[in-house]
Amino acid sequence: MEETLINELVQGMELTMQLKNHLDPLASSPESCDFLIQKILSSYDKALSMLNLVGELHQVAGILGPSSQSSPGSENFDPDLNDQCPRDVYKKRKTLPRWTEQVSVCSETGLVTGDDGYNWRKYGQKDILGANFPRAYYRCTHRGTQGCLATKQVQRSDTNPLIFEITYRGRHTCIQTSQEIPAFASTGKEIPNQNQRNFSPPSIWSPICSRCSCPAEDFGYIENLQNSDSDITEIASAPTSVTNSPIGNLDFSLDFDPNIPFDTSEFFSETAERFTH
DNA sequence: TTGATTTGACCATC
């Protein structure tokens, strides 16, 4: 089992290296890149399945983009979605992958340290039984135009008001444009290939707060801790991306230098090392 | 005017 797992990860690395060579537009076609991407994702899906972590790892899948075909949670755009009755939506949504991550707030600046690079639209808020703070509901902005079913719930932690628990449901099937990922644009630095289908920014960079060393500053985004309602609204629509992704015993927090193009093989390599330790 | 948010009501699930 372990050997097979390592083989899958090693294969993923090799395929990534091939993909890296194919990224030269003069040397390869988009079709061959897509093919390699699918093979890479398939390889990692198999590996993750072996670890029974797939459901919890979709935040990592978010880094890779939601285009995996073999992932148990992958949903392709359904052209009939807009015609289906609400009851069908409920049934379908029940099967969507679901995972939770926690986002902290800088205690000194009130800056938010996390977002996923996607655009969300709030569609509801409810008081939850036994919870001190209301839960806000968001769906992908592109639900209407691209049929993206991704949703998320944001709720301030009862035990630690500086922590927000964000529960994601479904993976993005939409294509986010560069204008909707201001994290990259605001840096004025190199932007990863946005022509890539379902591109999402790597949630692994860490601008550091100069006041308390939390990875919050440089976000241009302030939340008001005195108003729990607006907290939830703003934290979910914060335009930049810093995410530590604790997955079981694995922590996928990596440093990202925006001056250097995102190196997927390096990321996979480190991932493989963590699995084999 | 247009897009986003709020909020009460409705529906599905347990």
Added chain:
DNA sequence: GATGGTCAAATCAA
């Protein structure tokens, strides 16, 4: 029946 999740009309903001 209670609760959570979603809808959609009303409202707000740019």
